[in-house]
Amino acid sequence: MAIETPTINAEPRERLGTRYSQRLRKSGRLPGVIYGHKANPVAISVDEKETLAVLKRGAHVINVALEGGQPETCLIKDLQFGYLGDNVIHVDFARVDLNEEVEVNVHLRFVGVPESAKKPGSILTHPMTQLPVVCKVSEIPGEIKIDLSKMEDLFTVGEVPLPPGVRTKLAPHIIVAQVTFVAEEVVATPEAAEVTAAVPTEPEVITEKKPEAEAPADEKEKK
Amino acid sequence: MRMPKRIKFRKQQRGVLKGNATRGNYVAFGDYGLQALEPHWISARQLEAGRVAAMHFLRRQGKVYIRVFPDKPISKKPLETRMGKGKAETEYWAARCKPGTMLFEITGVSEDVAKQALARVAHKMPIRCRFVGRRIAV
Numbered sequence: 001m002a003i004e005t006p007t008i009n010a011e012p013r014e015r016l017g018t019r020y021s022q023r024l025r026k027s028g029r030l031p032g033v034i035y036g037h038k039a040n041p042v043a044i045s046v047d048e049k050e051t052l053a054v055l056k057r058g059a060h061v062i063n064v065a066l067e068g069g070q071p072e073t074c075l076i077k078d079l080q081f082g083y084l085g086d087n088v089i090h091v092d093f094a095r096v097d098l099n100e101e102v103e104v105n106v107h108l109r110f111v112g113v114p115e116s117a118k119k120p121g122s123i124l125t126h127p128m129t130q131l132p133v134v135c136k137v138s139e140i141p142g143e144i145k146i147d148l149s150k151m152e153d154l155f156t157v158g159e160v161p162l163p164p165g166v167r168t169k170l171a172p173h174i175i176v177a178q179v180t181f182v183a184e185e186v187v188a189t190p191e192a193a194e195v196t197a198a199v200p201t202e203p204e205v206i207t208e209k210k211p212e213a214e215a216p217a218d219e220k221e222k223k
Numbered sequence: 224m225r226m227p228k229r230i231k232f233r234k235q236q237r238g239v240l241k242g243n244a245t246r247g248n249y250v251a252f253g254d255y256g257l258q259a260l261e262p263h264w265i266s267a268r269q270l271e272a273g274r275v276a277a278m279h280f281l282r283r284q285g286k287v288y289i290r291v292f293p294d295k296p297i298s299k300k301p302l303e304t305r306m307g308k309g310k311a312e313t314e315y316w317a318a319r320c321k322p323g324t325m326l327f328e329i330t331g332v333s334e335d336v337a338k339q340a341l342a343r344v345a346h347k348m349p350i351r352c353r354f355v356g357r358r359i360a361v
Binding site for chain 2: 084
């Protein structure tokens with residue numbers, strides 16, 4: 001189930017900071033850092049195209065060969081994105097052992113359409129597209145395939161077919177996919193117009209002083 | 224049209240829309256989204272027009288999420304009024320939108336249909352927008 005570990009070549013970064021990182025990005029490199037296992041962190045740069053291709057394949061573990069040296073097994077720990085939130089600008093690699101247990105998010109691939117989703121007005125939605133799992137580094141699945149063709153209305157975490165050696169910390173009742181029905185748009189009728197007229201057009205101001213007409217009435221009674 | 228149910232103060236200062244969105248700038252609930260590329264106040268009326276345009280096109284196929292909420296009261300003086308005499312009454316409610324803000328999201332439809340639906344929504348927006356999918360996640 002686990003995909004083959006790809007190897008990427010990295011170069012150490014001698015000059016750090018925003019300007020030098022921007023220059024690297026312009027030249028087609030991606031700044032990153034390797035840390036963990038009580039060794040010193042190393043600032044590196046990797047080839048952008050090569051790394052993004054590996055990331056898009058869903059790889060979690062990568063062998064990073066620094067200047068053609070001995071490759072280090074690393075887990076992709078974090079990605080930083082640019083200002084529009086989609087282009088990768090920095091990668092964090094964490095050193096790991098193949099027998100170490102780690103927590104990673106694995107992509108869920110949905111296959112098939114349930115019978116209930118074929119009815120008019122029904123939609124198949126999947127609130128969860130990734131599942132956080134705990135497993136050994138060598139057993140991290142590339143993706144988890146979920147067959148929805150036999151699903152009724154709900155598919156929960158407890159029903160996800162996890163590969164051997166892989167478990168999740170999520171509660172089994174959490175919804176992974178569900179079939180919902182879309183309500184029809186209400187056509188404007190005189191009755192509906194009355195209902196909308198009854199809805200207040202201004203929000204309630206919670207700090208506004210209430211009219212004093214009610215308060216003095218109690219005071220008068222006391223007197 | 225959408226507006227808050229309860230507020231603390233009736234009127235607000237205008238504020239400034241500096242910088243880019245650092246939150247709400249990725250597709251979180253749906254599969255595809257419409258991302259703002261310019262800063263602007265988006266009125267509740269414009270958001271509603273976008274929602275209606277998407278719903279009419281989708282015809283009960285997919286689910287539409289609106290990721291921004293018009294919680295800023297915008298006041299406007301009536302026409303031919305002399306200056307002064309205090310701040311005017313609230314004219315409409317608007318959502319603050321910075322470059323990168325995800326405005327709408329769609330799920331339950333194919334990419335082609337989502338693209339067409341969000342293109343119709345983009346026409347109702349007062350700013351340039353772009354169609355985006357889910358980003359790489361680890």
